[in-house]
Amino acid sequence: ISISESGIYQLDAYQTLPSLDGIPADGSKLKEGLIGHWTFNDSLTTTPALEKLTGEFQDNATFIESPFQKALAVDGQNDAFVVARSDNMNVGDNPFTVSAWIRPTELRQGGIVCLGRYNWTHGWYLDMPNNQGIIRIETVHNQNQSNGTVQSAPGIIRVNQWQHITAVVRPGTNDTRIYVNGFQVAQGTINKNNLDNLKVNLNIGRIEGAQQFKGEIDEVRIYRRALHDSEIKALMQEGEQFLSAPPVPVKPADLTVHVDHRQFTASLRKPAFAVFHLGQGEHQIRADFKGPTPIQLYLTRLDNDHDTAREFAAFSKRAPRIGVHVGLRRDCGSTLDRVGKPVAVAGIDLQDFIFEGAMANYPNPNRDPLNPNYLAGMREIGVISEYTDGRDMPRLLIRSIEFEGPFYETWPPKTHQAIFIHSNHQNEPSTYAREILDNFGARAFRRPLSKTESDSLHKVWSESFEDSEDFVSSIKDALIVTLTSPQFLFLIESSESPEGEPLNPYELASKLSYFLWNSGPDEELLALAEKDELEKQLPVQVDRLIADTRFRQAMQEFTSQWLQLDKFDVVEIDAEMYPNLTRDFRLELRKEPIRYLEYLITNNLPLQNLIQSKFILANEQTANYYGIPEQVETGFEFQAVKVNQPQLGGLLSTAGVLSGLSNGRESNPVKRGAWLARKIIAEPPADPPPNVPALNEAQEGLTLAEKLLLHRDQQGCRKCHEGIDPWGLPFEQFDAGGIWKKNASEIGSQSTLPDSTEVDGFLALRKYLANERIDQVAFSFLKHMTTYAVGRSLSYNEIETLKEKQLQLKADGYRMRNMVRFIVTSQAFLEK
Numbered sequence: 001i002s003i004s005e006s007g008i009y010q011l012d013a014y015q016t017l018p019s020l021d022g023i024p025a026d027g028s029k030l031k032e033g034l035i036g037h038w039t040f041n042d043s044l045t046t047t048p049a050l051e052k053l054t055g056e057f058q059d060n061a062t063f064i065e066s067p068f069q070k071a072l073a074v075d076g077q078n079d080a081f082v083v084a085r086s087d088n089m090n091v092g093d094n095p096f097t098v099s100a101w102i103r104p105t106e107l108r109q110g111g112i113v114c115l116g117r118y119n120w121t122h123g124w125y126l127d128m129p130n131n132q133g134i135i136r137i138e139t140v141h142n143q144n145q146s147n148g149t150v151q152s153a154p155g156i157i158r159v160n161q162w163q164h165i166t167a168v169v170r171p172g173t174n175d176t177r178i179y180v181n182g183f184q185v186a187q188g189t190i191n192k193n194n195l196d197n198l199k200v201n202l203n204i205g206r207i208e209g210a211q212q213f214k215g216e217i218d219e220v221r222i223y224r225r226a227l228h229d230s231e232i233k234a235l236m237q238e239g240e241q242f243l244s245a246p247p248v249p250v251k252p253a254d255l256t257v258h259v260d261h262r263q264f265t266a267s268l269r270k271p272a273f274a275v276f277h278l279g280q281g282e283h284q285i286r287a288d289f290k291g292p293t294p295i296q297l298y299l300t301r302l303d304n305d306h307d308t309a310r311e312f313a314a315f316s317k318r319a320p321r322i323g324v325h326v327g328l329r330r331d332c333g334s335t336l337d338r339v340g341k342p343v344a345v346a347g348i349d350l351q352d353f354i355f356e357g358a359m360a361n362y363p364n365p366n367r368d369p370l371n372p373n374y375l376a377g378m379r380e381i382g383v384i385s386e387y388t389d390g391r392d393m394p395r396l397l398i399r400s401i402e403f404e405g406p407f408y409e410t411w412p413p414k415t416h417q418a419i420f421i422h423s424n425h426q427n428e429p430s431t432y433a434r435e436i437l438d439n440f441g442a443r444a445f446r447r448p449l450s451k452t453e454s455d456s457l458h459k460v461w462s463e464s465f466e467d468s469e470d471f472v473s474s475i476k477d478a479l480i481v482t483l484t485s486p487q488f489l490f491l492i493e494s495s496e497s498p499e500g501e502p503l504n505p506y507e508l509a510s511k512l513s514y515f516l517w518n519s520g521p522d523e524e525l526l527a528l529a530e531k532d533e534l535e536k537q538l539p540v541q542v543d544r545l546i547a548d549t550r551f552r553q554a555m556q557e558f559t560s561q562w563l564q565l566d567k568f569d570v571v572e573i574d575a576e577m578y579p580n581l582t583r584d585f586r587l588e589l590r591k592e593p594i595r596y597l598e599y600l601i602t603n604n605l606p607l608q609n610l611i612q613s614k615f616i617l618a619n620e621q622t623a624n625y626y627g628i629p630e631q632v633e634t635g636f637e638f639q640a641v642k643v644n645q646p647q648l649g650g651l652l653s654t655a656g657v658l659s660g661l662s663n664g665r666e667s668n669p670v671k672r673g674a675w676l677a678r679k680i681i682a683e684p685p686a687d688p689p690p691n692v693p694a695l696n697e698a699q700e701g702l703t704l705a706e707k708l709l710l711h712r713d714q715q716g717c718r719k720c721h722e723g724i725d726p727w728g729l730p731f732e733q734f735d736a737g738g739i740w741k742k743n744a745s746e747i748g749s750q751s752t753l754p755d756s757t758e759v760d761g762f763l764a765l766r767k768y769l770a771n772e773r774i775d776q777v778a779f780s781f782l783k784h785m786t787t788y789a790v791g792r793s794l795s796y797n798e799i800e801t802l803k804e805k806q807l808q809l810k811a812d813g814y815r816m817r818n819m820v821r822f823i824v825t826s827q828a829f830l831e832k
Contacts, residue, residue: 005301006279008309011264012271012298013255015248015291017183020233027234033225035089035096038081038204040218041069055083061205067162068101068218068238074205076106076214083202089115090196091124095226098126098137099166099235100204101242104215107131107159111207113220115200118210120144122197125207126167133157135178135185137167141193150176150188153249153292162242164235168226181243182236184294253291260284268295275302275312314633319344320393321635324355325382327363334380335363342386342636350399356407388635389585389624419479420472429471433461437478445487446520447506447529457482491791493832500831505529507832512541512824515789517550518557535830542821546602555598562784563593563651563679568660577665578737580625588621588636589656589738595638596651601820606813607778611680612770613649615640625655626739646763647733647740650770652680653762655738662736670721673728681773682780683754685723726751730765778806778814786823798828 003009036046036053042063045054058080064073072081083089098113108131116123116139124139129151136151150167157163157180166179172192178185204220206212221235236243255268260283264274268291289295302309321344327336339355339362365379381403385396412420421439425431437457441449449457457478464474482488491514493507503511509529513521521529525541528534534541545551560566568590573581581589596617600609616626618641623632626648631641647653661671678684729751733744741747749761757772759765769777782802787794794802805826809818823829 003278008302010300011274013273014296015293016296020182023229025233026230033223035222038220040072052086071216071218076212080206081204085201093192093194095170097168097223097227100220101218103162106214109211110213114203117208124195148190152185156185156246180246256288258286319346320396321386323384323386328365329378337362388620446510516545518553558788559594568656571664573664593654601816604815604817608770611650612766658738669728672731673724676727681776726753730762733762
């Protein structure tokens with residue numbers, strides 16, 4: 001094809017029936033090769049009349065008025081028109097054609113024009129094999145075995161309608177065709193064998209000795225040659241008013257379309273098949289369809305503002321992501337873990353992508369050598385095009401896959417060099433061993449070793465080396481002792497008295513790194529500790545640690561503990577009620593509050609955003625879950641997204657939190673209220689007394705708020721629930737999946753808070769917390785993060801000091817990173 005204008009084109013594929021439209025009718029040679037033509041116009045012979053081809057009615061067969069003057073009418077009982085067998089009917093192994101007008105009054109198994117019998121009797125017949133509207137030509141060779149059958153799809157023949165049928169048999173080729181009203185409905189192969197059986201008569205309206213046609217038959221012709229399309233067209237001219245297209249048997253089947261070098265394969269279930277960009281110029285398009293009918297392809301250029309064109313433009317900008325998974329094959333499947341993160345594949349040029357990992361970190365086979373199942377226990381590597389929420393992605397072309405292992409960039413490996421350090425004493429085992437152990441011990445203990453510790457580790461090495469005379473093995477023995485010692489397993493802060501004392505520089509370095517990295521201090525922190533300059537540079541180091549990728553590790557741990565995200569991990573979600581909360585979506589929704597808090601701190605945004613904001617942190621999966629998939633095109637990576645839904649924005653509306661505070665089927669205002677009181681405003685309710693009665697589900701006609709009111713009026717319940725229920729009722733506008741309910745505005749979510757403030761629903765509650773109660777929200781956040789940072793509960797004096805000094809941050813809007821600096825420079829953090 002030639003494309004005059006480049007752009008986005010849609011390819012539609014229609015299952016069609018090839019027709020004779022556009023072919024001129026030519027009846028000039030219709031007398032050539034004619035065996036017989038039975039018009040049934042009050043005549044039992046052919047036109048022109050031939051005594052040998054004169055037949056007779058069987059049973060109640062008769063003439064009936066028809067659009068073609070008269071027709072043969074058979075009632076399906078035992079009626080037929082029968083012509084005695086003669087040599088005039090012979091076709092041998094040559095091409096032949098049989099045609100007729102038919103009007104079935106019932107779709108049933110029955111013969112139409114037959115020179116053969118059922119049960120694999122030598123001959124041929126044109127019939128309907130069942131009640132499904134199929135037309136077929138079936139042949140049997142002289143050994144009474146199948147010689148080939150060609151038949152249409154179901155639904156082609158229609159009841160109570162005149163339709164023209166033609167079977168053109170070309171033996172020995174895949175070119176035998178059946179036409180209905182000039183539309184080709186079948187094509188196949190009839191083998192080249194003699195089909196003449198002198199023992200069977202010509203039956204019109206039944207199979208000899210078997211099933212009868214019910215309806216009307218007219219204008220029957222048999223030719224000793226294959227008619228041309230133009231001749232078939234001429235046969236139908238007398239009944240042009242009946243020439244409607246038979247139903248297209250649409251049946252899903254695989255379609256492959258090649259557009260230049262690109263290939264598109266899918267099951268054709270609807271006409272719209274593919275969308276692609278074509279440049280100006282010549283292009284090659286070809287198709288391979290596995291269905292029963294031919295197809296017609298239509299190519300349409302889409303306007304740029306067409307919905308499909310816009311969708312394709314977004315699709316074109318997406319980069320597919322390649323991921324590698326390593327594991328093993330089990331008897332019932334595979335166990336694979338992902339190697340690193342999926343990588344976006346930008347551009348269309350071949351590129352190399354390298355994924356590295358240690359095999360010990362992935363599922364390893366423990367294979368039984370006696371297990372005859374040789375597939376079980378094999379290692380497997382999965383190279384996957386990683387999808388997010390199911391949106392269309394460009395396909396990946398993988399040229400090759402290489403596996404290399406063991407893989408080391410240098411030799412000895414860096415891990416080996418990090419332990420067996422370079423030294424001028426490598427030929428002096430005792431001295432070199434002490435250097436190795438002192439260096440490793442300082443990294444493990446996060447401080448220089450004392451002489452006692454150094455001597456102790458060296459003694460372990462010395463005794464092992466004396467026994468084994470293996471330097472490396474004896475070093476390993478000493479390292480095991482190092483990594484199982486309390487100095488490595490615990491953050492030890494040594495005190496001289498029960499009173500508070502300043503942390504020493506190395507203790508401060510460890511405390512800071514485990515707070516903001518959930519990992520040990522790096523060389524820069526230890527160097528500052530060695531110089532005793534760390535405390536002076538705390539604000540600078542806080543910024544550096546927050547900017548590091550390891551900050552996410554700490555946020556994952558802190559946020560999970562603070563917001564109790566483990567509840568989301570264990571809640572059993574009703575899959576029928578919440579089908580979108582799949583395993584993959586839950587994993588991403590759990591990350592959302594973690595990424596959100598990390599974003600607020602990294603960008604030093606005001607605390608108010610923790611409660612209420614005009615944006616969320618989302619990737620493609622979470623955006624899809626919230627109903628805004630078109631706003632995110634970053635794959636698995638989270639990005640800030642402005643939202644128009646008023647309920648979104650802030651931690652309180654994150655699905656991971658809200659769904660975890662449900663029972664998996666219904667929302668739970670008590671759980672959500674208690675969570676807010678404890679975690680967001682630090683006004684925790686008292687522990688419930690034993691044997692608390694449950695809500696009475698039999699109290700029909702009462703709203704949830706009214707049931708809770710009755711419940712907390714019971715003895716032993718009032719005190720706790722007065723500090724819980726008012727906070728939880730506004731959350732009733734969210735379902736158990738953490739999604740805003742469609743009828744949220746109709747739900748009775750009004751609440752009178754403990755300070756007598758009345759709020760009408762979640763939006764009002766959130767606004768109240770973000771404004772009137774922002775000081776208490778700031779205190780709660782500082783309290784929970786300080787507790788996490790120091791690794792213990794805060795004393796009464798520390799809490800009061802926190803409340804007093806937090807106001808220093810208010811003027812600037814309680815900015816999040818400033819609050820982290822505030823914690824790190826507080827007395828609670830700097831003392832032990």
